[in-house]
Amino acid sequence: MTGSPADCNKWSLVTDGLSCTDLATQAGISLAQFLAWNPAVSSDCSTNYWLGEAYCVGVAGGSTPTTKPTTTAKPTSTKPTPPRPTMSGSPANCNKWSLVTNGLTYTALASQAGITLKQFLAWNPAVSSDCVTNYWLGEAYCVGVSA
Incomplete structure (x- = not known):
C-alpha cells in the first residue's frame, strides 16, 4: 500500500474475516499505530484495507505498546511473508516474493526470478x-509457488 514507512520491518497479511483492529491486536500494536504506518487505509478501515494485502505492523525503532493484547491471537500461517505490500489475487501457495525497485x-x-x-x-x-496497470514501485509480487 502506498505511503507505508520506508523503515517498515514487519508486515502482516490480511486473511478472510480479519478486521484491521484484529490485525493490529495480533501484531501487538495499537490501531492508531496501524493507521499511522498505513496512511492509505481510512480511519474506519473501509477504504484500502483488502483481503490478501500486506500491511506494515512494525517499524525499525518504532514504539511498541506497553501492554500485551488481551485477546488471543489467531494462528499465523507458515508461508513466507511478503517484504512489502502486495496486489490482491496472489496465490495462497506463493512462497517467493520480489520487490519492484526503481x-x-x-x-x-520475471527474468531475475x-x-x-x-x-x-x-x-x-x-x-x-x-x-x-497495477505494476507499482515498492510493491511485492509473487514469483514462486509451492506445489
Missing part, C-alpha cells in the same frame, strides 16, 4: 498483460 521492468523482474512472463502474470492477476 527502473525494474516486469520482464526484468527465473520465471516466465506468463507465470508472472498468472501469479499476479491484478497486473495487466502489458504491466501498465
Whole structure:
C-alpha cells in the first residue's frame, strides 16, 4: 500500500474475516499505530484495507505498546511473508516474493526470478498483460509457488 514507512520491518497479511483492529491486536500494536504506518487505509478501515494485502505492523525503532493484547491471537500461517505490500489475487501457495525497485521492468523482474512472463502474470492477476496497470514501485509480487 502506498505511503507505508520506508523503515517498515514487519508486515502482516490480511486473511478472510480479519478486521484491521484484529490485525493490529495480533501484531501487538495499537490501531492508531496501524493507521499511522498505513496512511492509505481510512480511519474506519473501509477504504484500502483488502483481503490478501500486506500491511506494515512494525517499524525499525518504532514504539511498541506497553501492554500485551488481551485477546488471543489467531494462528499465523507458515508461508513466507511478503517484504512489502502486495496486489490482491496472489496465490495462497506463493512462497517467493520480489520487490519492484526503481527502473525494474516486469520482464526484468520475471527474468531475475527465473520465471516466465506468463507465470508472472498468472501469479499476479491484478497486473495487466502489458504491466501498465497495477505494476507499482515498492510493491511485492509473487514469483514462486509451492506445489
